Amino acid sequence: DTAVSQTPKYLVTQMGNDKSIKCEQNLGHDTMYWYKQDSKKFLKIMFSYNNKELIINETVPNRFSPKSPDKAHLNLHINSLELGDSAVYFCASSPFPRGPYGYTFGSGTRLTVV
């Protein structure tokens, strides 16, 4: 059983399209995250939800909208995709939003915008 599963693993799409990435965790964690890893491998947080409530909303374009229907799911919808959105997007979960806990990561979604 995959602890944090992300779909799809690869996503190739044209500029201007709208796409979604889905994430589910079966660990019973309260907190979920979206991170973006750019071409230089730098990992930067985008959003975090704690028990369905948005708690971190970093400076990302409005075209990115997270949704958490329940604490086990966190999806990322991207409107009007641009070339610069090409990156690897990681979902992760943690038992709580603070504390001595690491993250469990999904396998990542490699988004390529052409």
Place this chain on the structure above:
Amino acid sequence: AQKITQTQPGMFVQEKEAVTLDCTYDTSDQSYGLFWYKQPSSGEMIFLIYQGSYDEQNATEGRYSLNFQKARKSANLVISASQLGDSAMYFCAMREMWYGGSQGNLIFGKGTKLSVKP
């Protein structure tokens, strides 16, 4: 503000030798955690080792140990007896525990690419 610095973009090590990957950090919080993650070429993020700021002993997990020097704000990862499968990107990360000015999420360094030579 929190900051993680990894100054070695790339490192080479001979198989079976030990290697140290450097990590320094900055935080105003007294209570924080330090983590190391491995990212092989397949892309997944693998947790390796954790050190709490109040832990008196350096953390060890198999061939991985964390050389924690609190006064110097460093948390270097030591890999003993390197194997070919250790070739990967390694990320140092930090999380403020409870009441710091951050939002409590992990922040990452830029990573070190380790290559193990046969």
